[in-house]
Amino acid sequence: MTIPTFSPIQPATVDWQETTPVAVDFDDPYFSRQDGMAESDHVFLQGNRLPERFRAMAAGGIFVIGETGFGTGLNCLLAARDFLEHAPDSARLHLVSVEKHPLRKADLARALAHWPALCSLAERLLAEYPAPAPGFHRLQLHPRVQLTLLHGDALALWPQFHHPVDAWFLDGFAPARNPDMWQPELFAQLARLSRPGTTLATFTAAGVVRRGLAEVGFAMHKRDGFGHKRHMLVGKIEGQEAHPVSATGxxxxxGAGLAGATTARALAERGCQVTVLDPDGIANHASGNLAGVVYSTPSAHLTPQNRFYQQSYGHALRWLQRHRYPAHPEDGNLNGVIQHYVDERQQDKLEQAMTTGAWPKELLQPHGDNAVQLLGGGYLRPARxxxxxxxxxxxxxxxxxxxxxxxxxxxxxxxxxxxxxxxxxxxxxxxxxxxxxxxxxxxxLKHIRGQVSYCQATDASRRWQQAQCHGGYLTPALNELHCVGATFKLHEDHTHATDSDDEENLAQLRHHLPALWQELGGEHIQIVDRRVAFRCQSIDFLPLCGPxxxxxxxxxxxxxxxxxxxxxxxxxxxxxxxxxxxxxxxxxxxxxxxxxxxxxxxxxxxxxxxxxxxxxxxxx
Missing domain, CATH: 3.50.50.60 (FAD/NAD(P)-binding domain)
Structure with a gap:
């Protein structure tokens, strides 16, 4: 049977037996009842000789750990702690871990509470922990430690990853309880992503695992297991280990708009020196409106296009939280976005996104009878x-x-x-x-002219808290002004604002949200200012990003x-x-x-x- 690469995620069902989480589907605990931290250290860290390998890293080196079952994140957090303790200050650690049935955030928090020694890293994990949506999710546990969580089936997702791995944590529920994961196809992927010196460690000593890994090129050995487990397995691809150095420069x-500013910051945080060139200064083109909405377009169809809309939404929310923006009410608020249905087709699309589970309830929920709410989204000042x-x-x-x-x-x-x-x-x-x-x-590229109208706040409109999307959009007041917009004119190239575009913005607001139109002043809405800019869009609606x-x-x-x-x-x-x-x-x-x-x-x-x-x- 062919495994779909991307499909809706079913979170784990957990049975808490005293202080130990047990996976109901596999009837197996997530960690040792005896001492979970000690077991992880013995099997995965010592089994891969990580402390000594971290100490031997060169300045600026990159170390990549792959894991076949994220579970509670214990193995990753322990590896991150050891890396920060032993590796050079300029080195970087990338953790890449697959989880088919991720824990709900509440269960994860309850599990991580067992280990106060890991509290600072655990807090970062919980702060950035993604909703149970399919695909890749990039998190930051520390400025030098990145975690990429792959939500979905390991056999389907590892072929989508292409960077060499230095050490493997073969964790997951026992082969006897979860045989679907311990397959020759998985072992082949591990070998594909390994290089001379790559190691692996696993708690199991099952013969089918030992033989399967040996067949794809790992030199396999038994060693003493942890606690009551007699044996575990370690392996290595023979050859001299070498770690690349991050290519900073x-x-x-x-360009100093949103694309340029985010790109410059991402490069700077990786140790690059960045010069931003723009004759017009910061955010003086399409990124320069008074307010913009942090939102996405939910869909039940998990095409690359729709998955980009979903994953970039979650990623943007993590960036904003990490950079503590907006920090002031005059810079905006991330308190959810209301998306009103504009027609039956859109209603069907949004409801299917929810009912199929493609968009989990942590991101998308019904809001009354005629709208949904995008949780975590909001509005902010793009230029700031x-x-x-x-x-x-x-x-x-x-x-x-x-x-x-x-x-x-x-x-x-x-x-x-x-x-x-x-x-x-x-x-x-x-x-x-x-x-x-x-x-x-x-x-x-298409150049799409848009005009946004800045409308004076009223006593009623000052109470608005959330951004509203319909055929256009409406934001709460910033500097006593609401953004009402925006026109969408593909075949117009003039840069001057027009009264007719303001009228179009207000007519659309009146049609879709008549109560809010009335609270803003109705026939007496006061337009204080307006702004024209040109959206740049590709012909397939996705960005152009890459070489x-x-x-x-x-x-x-x-x-x-x-x-x-x-x-x-x-x-x-x-x-x-x-x-x-x-x-x-x-x-x-x-x-x-x-x-x-x-x-x-x-x-x-x-x-x-x-x-x-x-x-x-x-x-x-």
Whole structure:
């Protein structure tokens, strides 16, 4: 039977037997009743010789641990603690763990309470713990420790991961109770992702596991098990162990809007020195509206496009929380977004997203009879978010316009004044202006004019707390002004604001939300100001994020040192943090934060490749 790569997640059902969580489906405890922490240390940390290997790491080194069953996260937290204690201060740890049936957050918190020695890391895990949605979820346990949780079946998800692993934790319920996981297909994936010096350890000594791992190239040995378990297994791919060093350097980011600010921050946090180039300053184009809404478009269909909308939403919420933004009421609030049904088709789509479990209740819930609520979303001031992100000692800003690019090592840009700048990489975050650069006219981008109306708050409207989406959107007051918008004009290119666009915004509000239109003043709504900007959108509605193809006649070879992060449309606040991490990890040579299907769906080269073959089945 073929296992679907991505499907709705069924969280674990837990039977608490005194202080021990037991998985009902497998009738097996999550950790040793005798001493869970001691067992994990003995089997996984000592079995892989992690303390000594961490001490031997070079400055700037990267160590990757793969795990086949996340469970309570105990193994990962112990590994993170040992890494922070023993590894060089400039080294980085990536934990990658699969879980088919993740614990609910309340059960996870109850389990982690057993180990106060891990409280600081456990608090970070709980703060960033994702909703039970399918796919890859990137979390940060510490500035130097990343955790990528893969929600779904291990046999389906490991093929979507492509970075070498240095040590394996083969954890999961016992082979006799969970035989579906301990399969030759899984052992083959472990071997594919291993390299000389890669080790593994597992609590089981079952012959089928030992023989299966030996067949794919691991030199297997028994050693004393923990407690009452007589034996456990350890293994290694023969050869000299070597750890790559993170490829930090000087990076040029062109553009200081949402895409540029998030990209610059992601690179700076990985040790790069970043120069942001923008002749117009911070967020003075499409990212410069008074308010923007943190939201997504839920769907029951788990295509790469819809999964990007879901995973980027959760990722954006983690970024905002991590960076403590918004911290002031005048910067916005993340208290949920109300999405009103505009027609039966949208209602069916949103209700299917909930009833199928594709969007879990932690993210999406009914709100009355004619709306849903996106939990965790909200509204904020995009320009201030950009300023917040760019406030980092490794980021500098230069007012300059780029007029041409040159690939290479180093990559180069030429400025409007004729000056040439070089860097280890260049990332274009220039939205629709990217097409004006030589050689980039082929980019399939749409420029969609939008006008937002800024309306004076009233006594009634000042009580509004949540952003409302309908055919347009409406935000609570910021600086006594509500954002009402926005028009969507694909075939207009003028930049001046018009009274007719304001009338269109208010008419749409009146049609979909007549009570709120009335509270805002009804026929006497006072428009204080308005703003015109151009959304940049691709023809398949996904961003272009990844290496720039060297030429349209050679899409398989990326231009050396050149990257794109553009076309976020009206979802810039939501989509840019995940895309920024993808670009940063590509440049720095670290594990990527999303699955290969999604990486391919975002790759700028997809439009060139699509002309040469039939449209992929996943395309909308």
């Amino acid at each position: 000087h990076i040029l980011v062109v 978010w950009c300023q917040h992100l760019l406030n980092h000692p490794a980021i500098s800003q230069v007012s300059a316009r780029v007029v041409s690019l040159q690939e290479g090592a180093p990559a180069r840009v030429t400025l409007e004044n004729g000056e040439t700048l070089s860097a280890d990489a260049v990332v274009l975050c220039t939205a629709g202006q990217s097409q004006s650069l030589p050689g980039l006219g082929w980019l399939p 720039l193809p060297v030429a349209t006649n050679n899409p398989h070879r990326p231009a050396q040192g050149l990257y794109l992060n553009v076309a976020h449309g009206s979802r810039g606040i939501t989509g840019t943090p995940l895309c920024a991490e993808l670009i940063a990890e590509m440049i720095c040579g670290q594990p990527l934060p999303m699955d290969q299907e999604m990486i391919d769906a975002l790759a700028p080269a997809r439009f060139i490749l699509r002309k040469r073959k039939k449209q992929p089945e996943w395309m909308p």
